């Protein structure tokens with residue numbers, strides 16, 4: 001049951017296929033019992049095979065969505081996902097500064113798993129310079145961490161160094177996702193907290209290419225938990241606990257037989273964890 005007084009906001013692009021973007025965010029937040037609002041900044045024509053097309057929203061429409069949400073709801077935490085291009089990033093930054101929407105999780109979506117660019121190359125600098133300083137937590141995957149930190153990442157020591165570099169750019173907490181280390185038997189994420197504490201969260205790698213939407217699921221789960229708790233302690237405890245659980249057999253079978261994505265399975269692992277932490 002959703003607690004309608006606990007409200008979170010996703011600021012991202014839609015996925016017509018329902019596996020990533022705003023759709024994954026809403027499903028995840030809902031399953032974490034949080035009411036989710038959405039500011040749609042881009043629309044994609046997309047499925048599990050790839051992104052066929054996308055269109056960014058005009059600034060006026062982005063501004064109006066932020067105003068509608070802020071005038072009516074009491075948003076306790078928010079996240080950004082796909083931000084398309086420079087004008088869109090700038091419009092989002094302007095609105096994030098204008099309204100109090102609680103702690104901000106930035107998922108710096110750049111390139112979809114299928115290879116389509118969801119953030120123009122010239123917008124990377126805008127994200128680095130204007131959006132990162134507003135982020136309470138940044139959740140890049142490995143290629144995004146490389147791009148933002150300006151270094152190549154080969155292994156754990158590099159992930160630690162990249163997280164420190166990103167923190168030096170003004171981000172309070174950094175979670176570097178290890179999903180793209182396909183040669184490793186584990187998927188290991190590195191978390192560097194504001195107070196300098198750090199830890200690794202590892203889980204056995206699911207042998208599948210169907211990982212569409214995994215990052216969105218993770219960042220919207222963190223955002224939902226931030227909306228409930230107001231601090232990062234509980235969201236990270238949840239993420240850590242969730243990942244340390246073995247994958248239920250049904251999900252392992254789905255990898256082999258079904259079209260279920262790792263994102264959807266991860267969502268179920270996250271959500272099947274209940275509120276017991």
Ligand SMILES: Nc1ncnc2c1ncn2[C@@H]1O[C@H](COP(=O)(O)OP(=O)(O)O)[C@@H](O)[C@H]1O
Nearest residue numbers: 141177178179180187204205206211214215218
């Ligand atoms: N094949 C996999 N097996 C297990 N966990 C995975 C797998 N792929 C990704 N993950 C986990 O899913 C989350 C999202 O990671 P990743 O796929 O790298 O993000 P993104 O969707 O942004 O590229 C991370 O916590 C990562 O460790």
Ligand SMILES: Cc1ncc(COP(=O)(O)O)c(N)n1
Nearest residue numbers: 013014020021112113212213
């Ligand atoms: C609208 C939208 N937002 C984010 C992603 C990234 O998800 P993934 O990297 O798993 O393809 C996506 N494909 N589409």
